[in-house]
Amino acid sequence: AQSVSQHNHHVILSEAASLELGCNYSYGGTVNLFWYVQYPGQHLQLLLKYFSGDPLVKGIKGFEAEFIKSKFSFNLRKPSVQWSDTAEYFCAVSAPDSNYQLIWGAGTKLIIKP
Amino acid sequence: GAGVSQSPSNKVTEKGKDVELRCDPISGHTALYWYRQSLGQGLEFLIYFQGNSAPDKSGLPSDRFSAERTGGSVSTLTIQRTQQEDSAVYLCASSSTTSGIQYFGAGTRLSVL
Numbered sequence: 001a002q003s004v005s006q007h008n009h010h011v012i013l014s015e016a017a018s019l020e021l022g023c024n025y026s027y028g029g030t031v032n033l034f035w036y037v038q039y040p041g042q043h044l045q046l047l048l049k050y051f052s053g054d055p056l057v058k059g060i061k062g063f064e065a066e067f068i069k070s071k072f073s074f075n076l077r078k079p080s081v082q083w084s085d086t087a088e089y090f091c092a093v094s095a096p097d098s099n100y101q102l103i104w105g106a107g108t109k110l111i112i113k114p
Numbered sequence: 115g116a117g118v119s120q121s122p123s124n125k126v127t128e129k130g131k132d133v134e135l136r137c138d139p140i141s142g143h144t145a146l147y148w149y150r151q152s153l154g155q156g157l158e159f160l161i162y163f164q165g166n167s168a169p170d171k172s173g174l175p176s177d178r179f180s181a182e183r184t185g186g187s188v189s190t191l192t193i194q195r196t197q198q199e200d201s202a203v204y205l206c207a208s209s210s211t212t213s214g215i216q217y218f219g220a221g222t223r224l225s226v227l
Contacts, residue, residue: 032213044205044218051213090157099170100212101147104157 002027002098006091006105013081014113021076021108023091032094033074034102035065039087047089050074061085083114116140118219120206126225127196135191135222139208146189147209147216148181152202160204163189164212196226 007022025031035047048059055067065076074091090107094100119138127133139146148160159173163183174180178196183189193200203223207216 034215036218043220046215046217049215092157094213096213099162099164100145100209101159101162101170101173102149102157102207102216103159106156 002031002093002095002103004091004093004103004105006089006108008108009106010109010111012111012113015083016080019076019078019081019085019110021089021091021110023074023076023105025072025074025091025093025103027072027093027095029095029097032100033065033067034092034094035059035063035074035076036090036092037087038090038107044090047076081110081112083112086110086112118206118208118217120204120219120222122222123220124223124225126227128227129198130195132192132194133196133224135193135204135224137189137191137206137208137219139187139189139206140210140217143208143210143217144186145209145212145214145216146183147207148189148191149205149207150202151205151221155202157205160191193224196224198226200224201226 003026005024033050036044037047050057050067058064088107091105092102121136144165146163151157161181162170178194181191203221205221206219209216
């Protein structure tokens, strides 16, 4: 069965600090990879995705993620965070043999201190 | 166009009552998913609909849970004889293709007293 592991449940950073959130998954076949974000009081929205091609993908608001197949990882990065990045971040994977249902990590709550 | 719409946004019910949660997907999206977000379990898949195919019910936690999708559009998730452990946010997502991006509604927050 597929599973997704996010290494940090809570992260607190100051503005302008660099961010890296870890995500590892367990599945041997082809997967689609996602990072979703949930801002306070808002619904889940897509930050970025990887389906195929260039393993370095860029998303909205300056976020990027790198798919490293050999490490089963899809870590999220941002060089300089802003107070408005305070949110909960979820890594998710989907695969064809499970109807592309999203399998979710536990989420990382990110707090940016102004 | 409009995004995924869910209603009600909040539902408070008494233990043992039945509830119905509604999802109106993005127009033209053939794939529809229900997920549940709870404190103890995180985000978990419940059920999947694709066009006129039989739904994938593998994530439903018990036979008290059921869902239907009428006319390939609106979906209703029904929970019978609600229990306190059913308290959660129920999320609906739709996608233009099965393998595509899933777009989420705001969810229904269910509280079972």
